[in-house]
Amino acid sequence: MSVFEKRYHELGYKPVPVVLKPSIRVNTLRCSEPELFSRLAAKGVVLEKIPFAKNGYWVEKTPFSLGASIEYLRGYLTPQEAAAQLPVQVLDPKPGERVLDMAAAPGVKTSQICQWMQNKGELVAVEKNNRRLPGLKNNLERLGVSNCIAFNTDAGKLVEWTLTFDKILLDAPCMGNYVKEKDWFGKHSQKEFVRNNATQKELISAAITMLKPGGALVYSTCSLEPEEDELIIDWAVRKFKVRCVQTGLTIGNPGLTTVFDKRLSNEVQLCRRFWPSKTQTEGFFIAKLVKA
């Protein structure tokens, strides 16, 4: 048993393999849900609504690859894992707001934010890795985004720009999870989350600085490691004037408040933790913070 599996056992979870159902998000900036649904049905595609994700559908059956269809090329849909559709839903960006996406590439959630904003208002998107920019730009173009301004820079340094935001998404860089990657347990070591922690803390403190009073920050990862999830939120609520609030999600488990004998702040239980075999999604973590 790998060190990670042992850790999950200690946290009360037995990691069993999960086969994910492919899922899509309908991009209502380009096409309505009923229109896409009937169009794909006519081609033999069977979709089933994901009950917990606003524009999400599981692909039950498809005679061809949806990622190579005219509907995909025209930007009517985008492949997006079911749990990964939820951070933006929790953020609930509105038309006319000023929103920041701090870790943007390849832009799947960036385009989802613009969808929620109906392309109205301002979205600032930031990506540090320039090799990931082509993917980001292609998605923004294909999905019909028109209210986004994107930068290739370190989001941690953005505080120097003295901008403030109504809402911020920090879909933080993390070490991923065993459902997302083959032989994940064999490929990763605990050193990784130690390394990621510095970036995660730097980014979340920058995010809180840039948030308007009363503004909301959603912190998400596709990691199951508490060091990248609950411990970051615990650190943030103790250090800054923010409080953890309900996500509005019914799926997922409450955030852990005892992690390897360490007792965390009670409000951390308001976060949602997605143990894959319980949610039938990839591993995920979502927290919503509001600035005082």
Place this chain on the structure above:
Amino acid sequence: MIWTFIDRFTDEEFIREDDAYQLGDEWYLVPQQLFKLGKDLPRQPVFVGAFLGRKRNDYVVPGVALLDLLARSRKTKKVFVTDKAAWLFVCKKNVITASITKTENDPQPGDWVLVMLNDECLGFGEFQKDDVKNMFDIGDFLRRERPIRA
């Protein structure tokens, strides 16, 4: 360059020159609010507003937003194609005349035309006697890069 490109399709002025913004080799249609925000920031963006197109060698590769705007212009020359020809077209193939179900604005050999599946623009090509030569199609998205992880 982008204006010469647009002129090949229509003389209708549907984008004000003031609203288009050149960023290196790329052009964008930028809402005023976003433009103002960008002007005050210390760094050049890599993407802003709606993507209109980019220069590739001596050509303009149009963005989907521009193709859709062109498709809305009443004066743009268009060919409408069958489902099968539409799929072949997005796989980089030319459109043979037999697959054209309808034309708009009387395209002549040598003209640039939008290739349409119903009201959806799939790209453009040069209208020729026996076919429409594929000059750009939206299958380009699949050919540009290998997708990367979210």
